[in-house]
Amino acid sequence: MSAPKARFEALAALIGAQNVMGESKDMAAFAEEPRRLYNAQPSFVLTPTSVEDVQKIMVWANENAVAVIPQGGNTGLVGGQVPLDGGEVIISLKKLKAVRDIDPATNVMIVEAGTTVLETQQIAEEKNRLFPLSLGSEGSCQIGGILSTNAGGTAVLAYGNSRDLCMGVEAVLADGRLYNGLSKLRKDNTGYDLKDLLVGAEGTLGIITAASLKLFPRPTTFETALLNIENPQAGVEVLEMVRRKSGNKVTSFEVLPTLGIELQIKHGLAERDPRASASPWHILMEYSLFDGEEPGALMSTLEALFEAELISDASVCQSLADRKMMWLMRENYAECQTREAEGIKHDISVPVKNIPELIERGDAMAEKVIPGIRSFAFGHMGDGNIHYDFLAPIDMPKGELRGHAAALHDGMYEIVDDLNGSISAEHGIGQMKAGLLQQKKDPVALDMMYSIKQALDPKGILNPGKVLSRRN
Template structure:
């Protein structure tokens, strides 16, 4: 029997309390409006359990009644995994599960519930004398459960890995309400399949992550940060090799930025001043951790060597924390500012690091042939091969007409180049509902069969995030 919306709300209120259920459409806005405003389906209700036991109760009820559940953290996802696809699902928000259960800085781990905001996790780890090195632009609202479910990346993947590599164990509620108690702090556990790695990155389709044990690292004594002029992505790649060779594991970030993106931020007031040394078609933002007892000036020395070899001509090294933050703002606002310039076409792709220059050259040329006047804005994590290959509409163009005429063709052109170079069509944003059809086209058929078999085994009724990832 299909339940009506009032019946759903009444049943949920009986499980978690009336105050933890939102059934009025006018109150659901913050749970439905995702950052890119691409998806606009309603939900049957929003439920906010206050404990793991309540998450289990909601899952058991949903499984028994065939109701789709959409796990949601901070609603910062960019591919629509955390919002409705059909309009009859229930969003299960983990925001009330917001406790850090334990921190052991000396041993190098913390256990945080799914609703903990990433920025709060940073602050608590630092107060204990440690660092949790998952850093991204939405850290003020993104929550641990969503970050793990999407296997989030960010700007320090180069040194510390993505969310999966930062996770020692997870606790998760399965589709039928059973609790997987996989929290541990073991770096070695060779007792069978790594179920934690299945749940991290599954976008809530295999289980609802309720808590996780996360890796902590020693706090650096400071940072050496620089914005460096480079003539081309090829020159940036050579500089990356040089800096990595001189700084090793202390190199935590190596980001590529086009001048076009800097100019947009100055034009629209997102930057009060230009953080670069001088005009250049491209820049790299480089950061090296200065550890206690380490020799300072490693980045400065590497840049001087690069100048001596004629690889670079100019750079600015941050001499204050304020200057460092301005440099990082220029990088983190690169995507945001494009919305102020008009419509934009976005891609989150990765290729082997050595292929990044070819990706940018061939991808830009291919899309420019399709849409004359389009303005390329490729930027991102060059140090791990993840480029956000974005395009802004031609100046003066009508945004809606531009997207209708160019978006699909641009996607096809970029993905063709990415696959030719042995890359991935989703580097860190995930699949969600945005790339379901694309995944079917590019994923190995045997891999898709294995993924479907796992989904069927853990969620035979298909209630967990229905329609996402595998469709």
């Protein structure tokens, strides 16, 4: 029997032939990632139906030194969930979807890793609770995936990122043992925080099979507006005043260049123009109000912002349909770029007060590299995370921008360093930034990371080459 056939038989015997794919046409959806930057192929895609099956796979992989890649919804943007070398085995968690517990009194729910974020939000809603993580990929990305990448999204300002929303995880280790850390405790000081090791590890330290997640009261009203600002500096000042006036009512604060709205109109993505009037920059801001809170908080903040001449105009949502349209417009900031031109992207963060300098210096740097390049810096201003993208100049021939990518990346990451920022704010490292991490991360921190990897995965079979490049 050929080696691949023997492996197929072995895996089929472990978890059932219906849960083992070995033909490339069946595996295509698991091998291709959203940005289509990587094309190495897996040898198999496995879809285990229980935690025990995940354990059996890892015992087999450990004995046979087979590289495995955990995969959630396959929405990751740094190539962590797809093969690097080719021949790795993808373990998709999509069939692990049980809701193990929902405990409104403790405000905790325990769900399995394959539950999507949207499903998790809906399950919480049925108990009149909020699971606040909110991101454009929420219909597909899974709890195991968002925890493994420590995903952020549009509500980090108020609720924190995925790490902050997680109280504990259950995970299968490289040798197949099960770590049960499904804590419901808000206080538990019993040594190293193993949950925080596995969260953000991008599948390199264990396979998350379930998680206990924090729940919150559900807002009764949302107040949402698109503000006109002159420049990013005004945005920082608006944020300062908004926080002073509203406390923690403000749950989203997104900075948006007007170019994104123009491109959505041009490419038929916008139902209507959401702007009150023309302005170079906008802030999409949302307040969440709870039971017993009087509506109108947003309007009174807007009055103060007008008075201080920090905003020149505002379009205030009058209905849930308006709000939905406004958030769709925000989500389309990615798609309108794809439709317009080739682009170069950076997911970075700096302290909020440094955002104006980041954008000023970033734009100047890029203009020097490619005169006429179109700056497209947008995102989660409230937590310092900017998606700093550049679009090819209007008349640039297709394919030419790629040749300038290295110069743009180097220039951008140098500015980020200068401003005490991070080379990856919310998308993670994956295979895309593994080399960059070696250059930018503090050497002591890197050594600690390699020591942890060696201790938990001595054979290097869990997502090898991702996050940490191989050392000779």
